[in-house]
Amino acid sequence: MRASDRAYVALRDEIVTWQLAPGTVLAEVEQSTRLGVSRTPLREALSRLVADGLVATQAGRGLVVTEVSVDGITELFEVRQALEQQAARLAAARRDPQIFAALRDEFARVPELLPADDAARHDYFDLVRRLDEATDEATQSPYLVQAISNVRTHLVRIRRLATDKPQRLLAAAREHAAIVDAVLAGDPELAASATHLHLHNSLASVRANAQRALAQAGESGMVLPPVTRSIPVLVGIP
Amino acid sequence: MRASDRAYVALRDEIVTWQLAPGTVLAEVEQSTRLGVSRTPLREALSRLVADGLVATQAGRGLVVTEVSVDGITELFEVRQALEQQAARLAAARRDPQIFAALRDEFARVPELLPADDAARHDYFDLVRRLDEATDEATQSPYLVQAISNVRTHLVRIRRLATDKPQRLLAAAREHAAIVDAVLAGDPELAASATHLHLHNSLASVRANAQRALAQAGESGMVLPPVTRSIPVLVGIP
DNA sequence: TTCTCGGTTTGTGTATACATTTAAGGACCA
DNA sequence: TGGTCCTTAAATGTATACACAAACCGAGAA
Numbered sequence: 001m002r003a004s005d006r007a008y009v010a011l012r013d014e015i016v017t018w019q020l021a022p023g024t025v026l027a028e029v030e031q032s033t034r035l036g037v038s039r040t041p042l043r044e045a046l047s048r049l050v051a052d053g054l055v056a057t058q059a060g061r062g063l064v065v066t067e068v069s070v071d072g073i074t075e076l077f078e079v080r081q082a083l084e085q086q087a088a089r090l091a092a093a094r095r096d097p098q099i100f101a102a103l104r105d106e107f108a109r110v111p112e113l114l115p116a117d118d119a120a121r122h123d124y125f126d127l128v129r130r131l132d133e134a135t136d137e138a139t140q141s142p143y144l145v146q147a148i149s150n151v152r153t154h155l156v157r158i159r160r161l162a163t164d165k166p167q168r169l170l171a172a173a174r175e176h177a178a179i180v181d182a183v184l185a186g187d188p189e190l191a192a193s194a195t196h197l198h199l200h201n202s203l204a205s206v207r208a209n210a211q212r213a214l215a216q217a218g219e220s221g222m223v224l225p226p227v228t229r230s231i232p233v234l235v236g237i238p
Numbered sequence: 239m240r241a242s243d244r245a246y247v248a249l250r251d252e253i254v255t256w257q258l259a260p261g262t263v264l265a266e267v268e269q270s271t272r273l274g275v276s277r278t279p280l281r282e283a284l285s286r287l288v289a290d291g292l293v294a295t296q297a298g299r300g301l302v303v304t305e306v307s308v309d310g311i312t313e314l315f316e317v318r319q320a321l322e323q324q325a326a327r328l329a330a331a332r333r334d335p336q337i338f339a340a341l342r343d344e345f346a347r348v349p350e351l352l353p354a355d356d357a358a359r360h361d362y363f364d365l366v367r368r369l370d371e372a373t374d375e376a377t378q379s380p381y382l383v384q385a386i387s388n389v390r391t392h393l394v395r396i397r398r399l400a401t402d403k404p405q406r407l408l409a410a411a412r413e414h415a416a417i418v419d420a421v422l423a424g425d426p427e428l429a430a431s432a433t434h435l436h437l438h439n440s441l442a443s444v445r446a447n448a449q450r451a452l453a454q455a456g457e458s459g460m461v462l463p464p465v466t467r468s469i470p471v472l473v474g475i476p
Numbered sequence: 477t478t479c480t481c482g483g484t485t486t487g488t489g490t491a492t493a494c495a496t497t498t499a500a501g502g503a504c505c506a
Numbered sequence: 507t508g509g510t511c512c513t514t515a516a517a518t519g520t521a522t523a524c525a526c527a528a529a530c531c532g533a534g535a536a
Binding site for chain 2: 517519
């Protein structure tokens with residue numbers, strides 16, 4: 001594996017897990033010595049993070065980790081709505097019925113499993129991840145998948161601001177099931193509407209918690225819930 | 239201006255104007271000597287082009303200019319539809335009426351001017367550019383603007399495959415006027431529908447010409463229409 | 477006490493040298 | 507004659523040195 005890739009993955013993971021808090025200055029020499037790579041590959045990693053929008057140049061202070069705000073989250077979801085509704089439409093028109101039939105069966109079993117332990121929640125998040133993958137695959141649209149993946153990078157960081165109340169998890173599971181049903185039925189507009197509804201509720205849930213979480217983080221130096229097995233790194237927001 | 243920026247702008251311009259044809263291999267030493275910068279800033283420029291999707295790593299051959307195909311154009315428009323419809327919705331909800339009233343008046347005068355000379359067409363394309371800018375501004379959504387700008391980079395390159403038949407230009411002007419009217423009226427769904435219609439027709443027009451243009455280019459070594467004053471670098475596709 | 481000027485220091489931008497990987501060509505063996 | 511392996515060369519990946527710019531700090535003067 002290339003040094004620049006290692007540096008990129010390391011920094012991105014630290015940013016999305018809030019180990020590198022928003023506002024942190026990323027000086028080249030400091031980070032290159034810390035990560036054990038020279039400045040050249042580190043600069044490549046940083047430029048990729050800038051392209052991702054996780055890092056930005058701040059006049060005078062160099063490169064800093066970008067801020068997270070409730071308004072920013074709302075704006076992000078405006079893009080997410082557009083892209084994921086389109087993905088749902090295309091997936092409904094082009095999906096492999098077998099794959100989505102299998103996913104439908106799995107989602108049907110979620111409600112009985114979900115209130116259970118941490119492992120069950122982990123399985124659920126993994127199921128959501130596989131739904132995302134299957135949808136991406138079904139769209140057969142590399143440009144769209146690329147655009148969605150740009151958005152997902154930010155969602156991973158925001159993910160930590162959402163709480164997983166059992167009530168919301170169950171509702172999210174029902175919403176996901178509705179999306180799968182519509183895609184499986186081959187109904188593009190129904191799939192888009194189901195996605196619209198899900199993301200609307202998801203945003204409402206996040207907004208309700210993010211306001212408080214960000215305020216707490218601001219005063220207490222970014223104390224955030226530890227990473228548990230139930231929160232994989234790459235997953236949507238319930 | 240930094241050397242890496244100069245290299246990036248130079249390469250991007252050469253790619254979108256087809257001076258660097260799809261499939262061209264971009265070797266580091268070759269390009270760095272040609273552009274008069276050293277390998278370090280050139281590599282940064284290349285990595286930005288890879289992030290843009292104008293250049294891709296091809297196994298064994300290094301970095302090559304990405305291909306353009308009718309299917310690829312169609313996929314690009316699937317993303318463009320999603321993003322620009324959303325932009326139209328948000329702009330309709332948040333626009334400054336004065337700005338769009340002025341644009342409406344300008345678009346109203348286009349039909350009488352358009353069949354005229356090259357300068358008139360240039361004015362029209364500039365008007366479209368200003369509409370794009372006003373819409374971006376009105377959305378108040380940096381994430382959305384960023385995502386759209388990624389798509390526009392590719393549109394600039396595709397632009398050269400579209401012909402500007404007077405009939406299509408006039409139709410496009412009417413479609414743009416409909417979008418402006420809907421945004422000015424503050425009707426988000428009408429604005430989205432007008433955008434949907436415009437992009438549908440735009441894609442149909444491009445597809446009709448791109449098939450032939452790409453076939454010609456393939457056999458004759460990429461002979462493309464010269465850049466005239468009527469085709470600014472950054473503009474939508476009629 | 478405050479403002480300004482100059483030195484110092486830190487950091488980024490660029491160039492270049494070195495290391496490593498990979499692909500192509502030829503030779504040798506089956 | 508075909509295939510495989512080895513050699514070689516070229517290109518990319520990495521490290522480091524140097525140059526330049528700007529921000530900070532201290533001292534002196536108003």
